[in-house]
Amino acid sequence: MDALKKNRIAAAITVNAILLIIILAAVIIYQLSAIIFVKNQVEGTKSEIARYEQLLQDKKHDLDYLQTEQGLLNLLFQQGYYFP
Secondary structure, three states: OOHHHHHHHHHHHHHHHHHHHHHHHHHHHHHHHHHHHHHHHHHHHHHHHHHHHHHHHHHHHHHHHHOOHHHHHHHHHHOOOOOO
């Protein structure tokens, strides 16, 4: 092989290696952004679950109170009922 052919082969190998590195870097960046996006969604969902569990606990306490006699009387008075 002459020197010109060797230079062309070396240049082609170099260009292909650089393109491969660029493509792999782009794939890695895309995967990292997808992982971060999913992680943020999971954290958001966890915070929503915690908020709804807290609301559920609050409403259970309200239900327990309203099932007592004093709670029912207070509810009746709030609705305008009076005892003659």
